[in-house]
């Protein structure tokens with residue numbers, strides 16, 4: 151469907167100013183693979199300086215509040231992220247769903263708030279190991295997707311990341327058949343929910359993506375790139391993942 155590969159690093163709660171040379175190196179890597187859209191979602195404290203060092207990569211935040219402003223101590227609005235240089239934001243990461251008890255409705259509201267500020271959004275979904283082992287991964291993820299999908303969802307500003315919780319930071323990934331099955335089901339659900347534009351929306355795989363498995367994952371039909379945690383912290387590990395996306399076309 152002509153979907154451009156999208157590879158995004160999520161630095162989570164990692165990175166100080168001393169790590170900015172890695173942003174520059176990854177940005178330079180992005181420039182050598184123009185067929186791939188590359189981004190880094192860094193800690194909010196680094197967004198401004200990372201935006202100045204970003205090269206060919208975009209800079210994003212890792213969460214935003216659903217409100218534009220107000221009495222929400224410690225929270226950041228989409229407008230605040232945008233003001234310091236973010237052009238994308240992740241919402242609904244499983245770590246926030248677990249640690250901050252974010253609901254599907256919260257996630258949908260955050261996505262809408264980001265969209266209202268002109269930010270592009272990566273919306274995360276994914277099942278736990280218990281759910282996978284119970285044979286309920288597909289209905290769980292599709293239900294989560296349906297309930298988290300924001301109003302006016304469209305491929306030009308929204309991407310979906312399928313991140314099985316049991317694969318995040320564990321070194322485990324699903325089988326290629328399991329990834330294909332889930333991404334195909336998400337694709338069908340998107341077309342069902344928003345119509346033909348659902349065929350253009352990018353669906354990323356996330357969870358222990360590394361240089362050794364990226365080529366196989368990115369070659370799958372409905373995998374349009376990756377959301378990468380640990381391996382995105384350094385150009386030497388993220389660069390080969392970007393290159394694998396470029397090779398997969």
Ligand SMILES: O=C[C@H](O)COP(=O)(O)O
Pocket residue numbers: 160243313317318319320321356357358359377378379380381
């Ligand atoms: O947002 C990224 C994911 O949680 C994946 O993290 P990971 O690549 O360290 O497993």
